[in-house]
Each structure stands twice: as structure tokens, then as C-alpha cells.
Amino acid sequence: MGVILCGRHGRSGITGTCIHVHTAIQNKESIKTIRLRMKFDGAKFELIHWVCPICDGLYKDITSEDEFSVFLTSMKACCGGCFDEWMQFDNKDIY
């Protein structure tokens, strides 16, 4: 897990999100349904990202490591503090 420099929270842990969740956090918009996706690469590290329903649909179509790599390049690094605040912004359905 890396560190990101946030204008509001200083040095914060990175939370991985899709571009739509990232934009919603920036604009303080609501996304009602959000899903947590997790990928383990052996025992070395775990990669966690939060995705909107659109990206969740794309995720489900992934059938290979290559497709997963492409999917990951569309993910954004978000400040963990901003993400936590956004999560408390309204009630979200998490799967």
C-alpha cells in the first residue's frame, strides 16, 4: 500500500478506486452502489479497489491476467482520508 500526498489530509494511505468513484469523491457526488474487489497475487500483496456498478460489470467479464492488467490501468489512486469521508457521506450498499 503506497502513500499519496493530499491537499487536505497530507500524507495518506492510497485507496484504489475506479475513475467514476474517483470523480465522485472529487465532486462530492453520490454513488449508491459500490463494490469492493480484491485480488491476491500469491502471498506477496493484495490489491484492493472500489468500483462502481459499470466497472464491476467490466470486472466480471475479465477472463485472463492480461485483461485484469488492462482493467487495473483504469484504476485511480485516491487519498484514503478523502475516501473514508466520502463513504460516510451517505449510506452505501457494499457488496
Ligand SMILES: [Zn+2]
Ligand atoms: Zn467505475
Ligand SMILES: [Zn+2]
Ligand atoms: Zn484526502
